[in-house]
Amino acid sequence: MAITEIEQRIYEDKVRLLNEMDLENWAKESFTDKQFRLVFIKAINNLIASSSIEISEASLLDDQHYTKQVLVELLRNVLVVSASNSTTVSYKPSLSVKGVKSKEFKGYTTGELATYFGVSTNTINNWINKEGRFLKYNANGQMEVVKREVPNEKVRIHPEYWFDSPSGMRYQVKELVETYELDKAEWDASKEQNMKSEEEQIVAYLEHFKKKYNGQDFNAVFGKKNWNQLNSEEETDAAMWSFFLQRLKDDKNSRD
Incomplete structure (x- = not known):
């Protein structure tokens, strides 16, 4: 089950x-x-x-x-x-974390964990060296603390390992990584949506000005005019139109 x-x-x-x-x-x-x-x-x-x-x-x-x-x-x-001497219980990890494609995956580095947990690498090292917050099941099915055998040994934390948080809750590492990935995906999607919404607004403003001046583009309307000779409405339109054109250009350049 x-x-x-x-x-x-x-x-x-x-x-x-x-x-x-x-x-x-x-x-x-x-x-x-x-x-x-x-x-x-x-x-x-x-x-x-x-x-x-x-x-x-x-x-x-x-x-x-x-x-x-x-x-x-x-x-x-x-x-x-x-009561049976022939029966033993063994721990068999299953990999289900996004990005983990092979059972040969050895685990996350302290730098990667720092990103996933939103803390510094020093904090991750303290959790390993001093506080013993990462745990794993050994071959006998018993939980034990993950620790360095020698100072400065490179340690990798497998997604199937467990983490005792400072709040007292215990989570599997893969749960925290998946939560980070989901939050990041939502944040990236939100940023992309906001960018699209802003770009759509700019395009709408540009279409408004083009329609207002009989389908002509900015250069055809204001390109050869002396701005000192514009009336107040034209001056405002020219300034806003120019601003939105430059903003659209800057946004496209930032994505290239």
Whole structure:
């Protein structure tokens, strides 16, 4: 059963709360949360290769009696699996980050992370060297801190690694990178739209002046005239027309 990134975050948040609460209150609060119950049961089910239980997610959310039956069966299977010496759990990362095309991808540099996180490279290095904010799963499925083995070692942070933020939330690195990419795309699209809108306005003004002067262009109307001889309306039109022509030219040059 697929576990979404949102469900992973729900699960991580509940596990983190266990460090701050006594077990009884934590269990009472956590298992009355039907979203956590759902991801908890899905996680257990996925870990048990021998499980043949067909689970309905809708029923897990809405039917407590059904949820109880499924949980009882899964917990029994957990004991069977954990008691078997031949069964091991391994961590198998999956790459889904935009731009990552190969499993040979080794991860992001500290410079790239600084861009994605909106901080300096020194901050990224402090998070690695001093604060241990990046974590990963080892081959045994245990989470461990990413650290440099020797000073100044070049470290790459894989998108499947995790980040403990200063606010106390834990995110997968790929989530933060994807958020950055989405925000950047929206910002670029907004800038492009604004540029188009401004250009359209300028073109509309130019068409207005051309129509006002019987379809003639600026040079035909004002090119050979002495501006000292223009009336106030013509002087205003000439100044604005000239300004918008220059603005349109500057905008085109900036894009070339």
